[in-house]
Amino acid sequence: LHRTGVGGGGAPHRSKLALARYARKWKQLNTIQRKRIKKEEITRYTWINHHDVLAVYSADCAKRVLVYDGPSSNGIVQPCDPCAEVLNDKRFQNALRRKMPSEAHMRFSPSQYRPELLGAVWSMQTGVRQLVEMVRSHILYHKNNDIYLEFSRMAISGNLKGHEALLGLIEYEVRRFQRLSAGKSLCNMEYPHPINEVMNI
Ligand SMILES: [Zn+2]
Known part of the structure; x- marks a missing residue:
């Protein structure tokens, strides 16, 4: 369940469902037709992924x-x-056998299988939505895939104003790392202002 945000599996492939319902290929469907196929796919799941409790249930759970x-x-x-039968399902076994992709490769998972809405809810609940979206739109705009480079560019151009706590934390970590790799101790190290404030609470 750590490698996918999809709600279940075991349904016939979307291309098959499209062919059966519209006698067309998935690529030829318009947005409304695609939405219908996605809804039909969910009703055809043979197993359901429950990410919140890290469990997989059969669609026919007793x-x-x-x-x-x-x-x-x-x-x-x-x-x-x-x-218990789900474990014997060939398609489920295949899904289990698929290796966890590296984090760098996970970016290439098809957008139609990404839990976009859940990601948005999480980022709002943790208060980082604006930041995440800013970085994302910069990457899309510059067609630049190096997130560190993009982050530095944004920090330098002042686009991260208002995120002082985050910048302060990064500044602190960078300085700490520099001191450690230079063999210096961390005594008397000064904290950036926002970090200091948090520590004084
Ligand atoms: Zn059950």
């Missing part, structure tokens, strides 16, 4: 589990039969 409460059971809980 909604009961076997709990062993003997003294040596260690609280073992067995899933219901349909959920």
Whole structure:
């Protein structure tokens, strides 16, 4: 579940669904037709991914589990039969076998399978939405994929004004790293103003 944000699997491929419903290829569908196919795909999932509890359930889950409460059971809980069956599903086994891509490669996952909305909710809840979107739009605009270079460019051009705490933290980390690699101790190291404020709370 760490490698995908998709809500489930085991449905026929989108191209097959498109062919069955519209007698067309997925690429030939318009936005509304694509939305319909995506909704149909969800109803055809054979397993459901629950990222919030890191669990996979069968779409036919019987909604009961076997709990062993003997003294040596260690609280073992067995899933219901349909959920246990998911493990034998060839497509599920294939999904499990697929290697976790490196973080650098994850950027190339198809946009139609990205949990865009959940990402937006998370970034708003953690208060970094503006920052994330600023960096993203800069990358798209400059067609530049090096996020560190882009970050430096934004910091220098003053586009990160209002994010003093973040800049202060980075400044502190860079200086700390410089001192450590020069073999100096961290005693008497001064903290940037916003970090100082946080530490004094
Ligand atoms: Zn179940």
